[in-house]
Amino acid sequence: MGEEQTLEKEKNFINYEEIELVAIPHIDEQHRLFLKLTAEFYEFQNKNSENLNESFKVFIKKFVELIKIHFLDEEHILERISYPEYVEHRLEHENFIKKILEAVKKFDTGKDFVFNEFVHFLRDWVLNHISLWDIKYAEYISFLKKSAG
Numbered sequence: 001m002g003e004e005q006t007l008e009k010e011k012n013f014i015n016y017e018e019i020e021l022v023a024i025p026h027i028d029e030q031h032r033l034f035l036k037l038t039a040e041f042y043e044f045q046n047k048n049s050e051n052l053n054e055s056f057k058v059f060i061k062k063f064v065e066l067i068k069i070h071f072l073d074e075e076h077i078l079e080r081i082s083y084p085e086y087v088e089h090r091l092e093h094e095n096f097i098k099k100i101l102e103a104v105k106k107f108d109t110g111k112d113f114v115f116n117e118f119v120h121f122l123r124d125w126v127l128n129h130i131s132l133w134d135i136k137y138a139e140y141i142s143f144l145k146k147s148a149g
């Protein structure tokens with residue numbers, strides 16, 4: 001891929017139109033919010049080399065706070081509907097938090113940590129999780145609604 005094309009592609013670090021919807025407004029809003037936060041840090045680290053460490057600490061603290069609240073919200077919903085894949089889904093969430101904390105440890109010790117790679121990892125994990133896991137419970141909820149109605 002040429003440099004121009006790479007830049008063109010990276011301009012849309014997140015394409016908001018392509019974030020799949022689970023049709024629970026506050027959950028969709030949370031998905032947008034932490035993807036937006038990730039995109040903001042991505043832009044920042046592309047343009048700045050000063051204060052990068054401090055900014056990263058602020059960013060990742062906020063990201064982890066938001067995602068923990070979000071995962072709890074989602075898990076409460078799945079519990080309420082007795083979602084058959086509740087345990088597996090929750091494990092996915094827990095593994096993501098673990099991976100983030102491992103990366104933060106690498107950042108703290110200055111080993112094998114690349115800001116650019118890490119923000120791509122966050123983005124890809126979230127987008128994949130929504131389209132592979134969250135969409136499944138969204139379909140299950142719509143199935144429950146149909147069966148009830």
Ligand SMILES: [Fe+2]
Pocket residue numbers: 074089093129133134
């Ligand atoms: Fe989820």
